[in-house]
Amino acid sequence: MQIIPAIDLRNGQCVRLTQGRRAEAKVYDGDPVEIARRFAQAGAPMLHVVDLDGAFAETSSPNREVARRIIEAVEIPVQFGGGLREISDVREIIESGAARVVVGTLVLESEERLTRLVELFGTRIAVGIDARGGRVVTRGWEKQEDVTAVELAARVAEFGVSRIIYTDVARDGTLEGVNAEQTCAVARASGLPVTASGGVSSLADIERLKTVCGASIDSVIVGKALYEKRFTLEEALRTGT
Secondary structure (H helix, E strand, O other): OOEEEEEEEEEOOOEOOOOOOEEEEOOOOOHHHHHHHHHOOOOOOOOEEEEEHOOOOOOOOOOHHEEEEEEEHHOOOOEEEEEOOHHHHHHHHHOOOOOEEEEOOOHOOOHHHHHHHHHHHHHHHEOOOOOEEEEEEEOOOEEEEEHHHHHHHHHHHHOOOOOOOEEEEEOOOOOOOHHHHHHHHHHHHHOOOOOEEEOOHHHHHHHHHHHHOOOEEEEEEHHHHHHOOOOOOHHHHHOOO
């Protein structure tokens, strides 16, 4: 089980949202680049960086530049998502050195663009499926779509996507525990490797993800639990082994 620390960026600062709500952002002290370095030094195999301003379609944000600095500062792969709705957006961040990009809203708004992205960048494209109550949400988690996470997971597998990042938005940032069953349902419907996200509160959550769905859930994104010192990254890495 790969443990991937999250760095969510809002106006260039490291924050965590609660249930995806932009008004409920808690700012954590520290330069995001230094936070990235500390995670890398502690043994993180990858970082998950999110441009929340981009997800909310807010302009004039410094987040893309901060992401570039993070990519340059660490020697481990960086996975980046948030507001990547055009092919040019994806190309820009990949040319900046991102190992993998996560697209979400784009998937429902233009299957043609998703097809083209997979043609251009192959396994560097992952699909982020964010859901509340089992139904997909897009546009910064503010638009409810008429499709379930399981239905969308089955659909995107047909496009040659190599991975899904599944987030239960209702649990994200709440420290109430991960939705292992729904994450497993997404993995089974797609037949793809799935990265779990949202609600991790304890090492027991990581242990549960290791066993609930075999090897289908092979990684987990951890954010608030690390920032709130529920456990250390080193402890999480040992648990994931």
